[in-house]
Amino acid sequence: MDSTATVKRVSVSPSPAQDSLFSRRFLSVTLGACALVFLGAFESMAVTTIMPVISADLNGQSLYALAFAGPLATGIIGMVVAGNWADRSGPTRPLLAAVTMFTIGLIASGLATAMFPFLLGRLAQGMGGGAITVALYVMVARALPPRLHPPMFACFSAAWVLPSLVGPVIAGFVADTWSWHWVFLGVVILVVCALALVTPTLRRLSASEHTLRAADADGTVPVRAAWDAPRILWATLAAVSVLTLSLAGEQGPGGLVVAVVALVIGLIAVRPLLPAGVLGLRRGLPGVIRMRAVVAATFFGAEIYVPYLLIEHYNFSPTAAGFALTGGAVSWAVGSALQGRMGDRLPNAFIARSAPIIAFVAIGGLFVVALLHLSPWIALAAWTLAGLGVGMLYPRLGVLTLAHSTPTNQGFNSAALTIADSFGSAISLAIAGVLFSSALIGGSGPFLLVFAFTAVLALVALAISSRMLGGLPTSVEPTPTMPVTVVPADPHTGPITLISAEEIAVHTGTITIVSPTQPENRDED
Incomplete structure (x- = not known):
């Protein structure tokens, strides 16, 4: 091509x-x-x-x-x-x-x-x-x-x-x-x-739309983007694998085999949607996107069971249980604002290691509350703490993704970050659901299994945190005199993010529109 x-x-x-x-x-x-x-x-x-x-x-x-x-x-x-x-x-x-x-x-x-x-x-x-x-x-x-x-x-x-x-x-x-x-x-x-x-x-x-496509000062006829059938099929296969994994707990003795096969197929299907090296241990951009997937899996895999625990074990009303999620949201906003205000005084390496540790401590608190039937206020405090670390980390992951990107692959990389977040969360929720339903059938503590699983994910995030650092270009600051760049038509990615606040230089003159290109970082492992 x-x-x-x-x-x-x-x-x-x-x-x-x-x-x-x-x-x-x-x-x-x-x-x-x-x-x-x-x-x-x-x-x-x-x-x-x-x-x-x-x-x-x-x-x-x-x-x-x-x-x-x-x-x-x-x-x-x-x-x-x-x-x-x-x-x-x-x-x-x-x-x-x-x-x-x-x-x-x-x-x-x-x-x-x-x-x-x-x-x-x-x-x-x-x-x-x-x-x-x-x-x-x-x-x-x-x-x-x-x-x-x-x-x-x-x-x-x-x-x-x-x-x-x-x-x-x-x-x-x-x-x-x-x-x-x-x-x-x-x-x-x-x-x-x-x-x-x-x-x-x-x-x-x-x-x-028709007029804009036909109008071309240089006399070049713009090319209409083609349907990217392979990418759509890979996305569909990834979704089907998650749904199958979620239902594995209903399959009886063969559920474990179904779950493993679905997980493997899902990882194979999502691979073409991400930069090379994400599923391995490559540093730099693959490490950033990998970290986003694991942290999302950790946080959102545990989050949905916090109100469930409060309603099921402590007879909270839905309104009261909702305050636990609000606490996590407030601390997320505080963490995001804190890292933005402190800037380089809060190094990426410190945030990359602190966020998984904070998540582990918070989820560990939830585990202990479920195990020993402690005060539900401890669970509320634990989940409020969890939001702080993730709130600090998420904006930095976005900034690092853009820092690793060029105008020819900003769309692909931004899309990959979002897809990794969704896929990581979906896989984690599917596995947590299998553990939860299996524990219900077996009569053991379902919340204990879920919180133990997500705590392990927090440790995995800590272990891979160093892989998201390094490999940045010498200069990552945008040049103020450059025109705004829009990347709307990469046939490999069907990019979902054309621009973001960090990518925009404020101009009212000329917009450079870059049409289909090959992403520069799509080298093979």
Whole structure:
């Protein structure tokens, strides 16, 4: 395949100084896009809070973890398909399809009276939610002037953080006051309203797509991105392997064999979606992405069982149990702010080692609480501590990924970081679910097995922490005079992140658009 990049320069007229995200020109799309991000994040946190009630109501305790692992797995498919689709035809159709899928999932779960239709709804929510994020990023890249990209992504970050602070409590209150069904059904009308706010922008983008493709000052005809069928198939196989692994606990004596085979297939399937060396011990970028996967597996593998423990063993209401998740979210935000404020005074090596240690201590505290039936306030304090370390580490992993990237592979590497996070969490949740359901059948302490497993993952993260360091370019600072670079059409990656706040140099003149290229770091092991 020809790996030569086709570069096109598009003149962009500077926007009036008074135009901001909340000016009349962009207010609708700003509110609508942030609302969609907020609702997706809210639903994720809400389900974590009320899932113990749902599993008891639908008699689905053995499938508890699948309600979380399944959406993460199908979300990978949604991300890959939406990225590829947006490269081909712009963000309008992918976003409409994604919101439709997400809404169908909400309705299916909200109306469910048995565990199986509820889980089908959750799978649809995951696929739609993953695709929504990708399509929104593409919409922002094409609909807003470059100088508004940083504040827009800051709004997205706030839209993700806010539900983690208020979502668990609100979801618990709704479940306590009315029914858990309304946690899903009540969001549907809000999703429709949010989509209505971005629809005018989508119509303008759709109408201008043909013109933008045809217009070329250099006389070069832009190439329409092809469907990347192999990448979509690998993502689908990875998702199927996670779902199979999640169900292994239901297979009786042969469940262990099924679990091992599914795990191996999943690792094989995710390999083409990640940089070479992630599944080995290579340093540098592979080490960064590997660390993200293991830390996500540690944190999210334990998180969903914290409210479950409080509700099951201590008779907490969903509202009260939600405060445990809120505590973790607050400390996450504190950790993120702390590392940002201290900068180089808090070295990457220190954070890389501290975060797994903090996670191990916190999860160890949960294990002891479950073992000795200690005060539930110890569990609340332990999970609040857990958020601090991960909050410090996650932003640094993002910065290191960009530092290891070039304009030709920023899309691939950003996508790989997100996929590693989702896949690592999904695999961890699937294994934890198998352990939990096996312990239920055997009559032993299911929470003890889950917390022991995730504590071991924290030790694994500590062991590999040094592999994420080193191998950086001599200079990683962006050059202020360089134009904004957008990487929307790598056929190998179907990139899901066109730009982020760290990648943007504020310009209102020329945008350099880089079309299909071969990622530079895709060498073989």
